[in-house]
Amino acid sequence: MSLSLAIRLPLARFTLEVETRLEGASVAVMGRSGSGKTSLLEVLAGLRRGARGRVEVGGRVLLDSAVGVDVPPEARRMGYVPQDALLFPHLTVERNVRYGVRGAKPSRVDEAVALLELGPLLSRYPATLSGGEKQRVALARALATDPALLLLDEPLAALDVALKERVLPYLLRVRDEAKVPMLYVTHQLGEARVLAREALLLDEGRVRAAGPASEVLGPAVRGLLAEEGEVEENILEGVLERPGAGGLRLRVTEGLSLWVPDAPELAVGTRAAYAVPSEDILLSTGPLTGVSARNVLAGTVVRVESAGAGEDAATVDVAGVRWVVRLTAASVRELGVVPGARVYLAVKSAACRRLR
Numbered sequence: 010m011s012l013s014l015a016i017r018l019p020l021a022r023f024t025l026e027v028e029t030r031l032e033g034a035s036v037a038v039m040g041r042s043g044s045g046k047t048s049l050l051e052v053l054a055g056l057r058r059g060a061r062g063r064v065e066v067g068g069r070v071l072l073d074s075a076v077g078v079d080v081p082p083e084a085r086r087m088g089y090v091p092q093d094a095l096l097f098p099h100l101t102v103e104r105n106v107r108y109g110v111r112g113a114k115p116s117r118v119d120e121a122v123a124l125l126e127l128g129p130l131l132s133r134y135p136a137t138l139s140g141g142e143k144q145r146v147a148l149a150r151a152l153a154t155d156p157a158l159l160l161l162d163e164p165l166a167a168l169d170v171a172l173k174e175r176v177l178p179y180l181l182r183v184r185d186e187a188k189v190p191m192l193y194v195t196h197q198l199g200e201a202r203v204l205a206r207e208a209l210l211l212d213e214g215r216v217r218a219a220g221p222a223s224e225v226l227g228p229a230v231r232g233l234l235a236e237e238g239e240v241e242e243n244i245l246e247g248v249l250e251r252p253g254a255g256g257l258r259l260r261v262t263e264g265l266s267l268w269v270p271d272a273p274e275l276a277v278g279t280r281a282a283y284a285v286p287s288e289d290i291l292l293s294t295g296p297l298t299g300v301s302a303r304n305v306l307a308g309t310v311v312r313v314e315s316a317g318a319g320e321d322a323a324t325v326d327v328a329g330v331r332w333v334v335r336l337t338a339a340s341v342r343e344l345g346v347v348p349g350a351r352v353y354l355a356v357k358s359a360a361c362r363r364l365r
């Protein structure tokens with residue numbers, strides 16, 4: 010799946026101008042409020058009149074205004090889930106999911122229901138569902154139409170933190186099991202880091218950065234998002250192990266394992282993801298001994314950027330995995346935290362929060 014975009018759409022205050030190529034498997038679309046994210050999704054879905062340029066999705070040309078091609082929305086095979094996706098209140102969950110399936114294979118409905126674990130909810134009505142369940146139904150409805158690309162506008166925004174963590178794994182299943190390509194608007198870096206392989210950063214309708222998520226979603230992105238007080242998180246994915254009687258450990262790569270809080274229900278060998286807030290990591294320029302933190306990781310500083318308000322964000326490479334650590338600009342100067350410096354990160358196992 011590839012995405013090739015060259016779009017111009019005049020909006021109230023500025024013109025949305027997006028020219029980029031992406032692999033498209035899982036793209037986080039980020040940017041301040043009003044930067045044009047929803048407009049971009051609507052152009053792809055074919056819902057915005059007046060969009061000029063060219064849109065190619067998986068080799069199929071959906072828009073080419075130069076030669077008069079503008080495939081109508083219903084023929085684009087876009088699974089669009091708008092910000093406040095509405096379910097039909099008078100239809101059961103099952104009929105909501107089946108709605109709009111007409112052309113697609115009926116088996117897609119069963120697959121979507123199974124993937125999002127909606128079986129037990131099929132005969133319920135939307136009014137009796139929790140926010141997270143409604144989101145799963147909306148997602149299933151889009152998936153059941155067998156879309157070439159899912160367009161998700163802040164699918165988790167309306168959910169509180171606990172619900173978010175319950176719905177996120179379903180999005181990961183869509184990405185990893187159903188393998189449906191998706192473009193996903195989010196304001197949350199943590200979410201984007203879990204879900205996205207690529208990121209597209211918009212600023213006043215223009216592309217500020219686009220490419221692999223690991224590059225685009227570095228610490229510098231904070232200034233461009235500037236949402237209120239969100240804590241930046243490091244997301245680590247790996248396989249759980251229990252070496253000896255030491256407790257539970259997440260094996261991220263050959264050279265990086267992380268002690269995490271033990272919980273009896275977690276089986277060895279399962280895949281799991283943990284979040285570690287960048288503020289909860291202690292950085293030292295000398296070897297750390299006699300500290301209570303269970304994880305002491307040796308790494309190399311890759312870059313140091315200002316994160317505003319007297320704070321810096323250091324990116325540290327530990328055995329090929331990049332960590333972002335927040336520290337005051339004063340500490341950065343005093344400790345001599347510069348690119349290339351050998352440093353040690355101390356991470357308490359209690360600071361590792363399980364996502365799935």
Ligand SMILES: Nc1ncnc2c1ncn2[C@@H]1O[C@H](COP(=O)(O)OP(=O)(O)OP(=O)(O)O)[C@@H](O)[C@H]1O
Pocket residue numbers: 019020021022040041042043044045046047048049
């Ligand atoms: N149909 C429209 N015609 C003209 N201007 C529009 C239209 N819809 C939105 N706009 C304007 O275009 C800009 C981008 O809006 P858009 O909804 O795409 O932003 P966004 O990044 O999705 O914002 P948010 O994060 O708040 O959802 C805003 O200034 C908005 O007022």
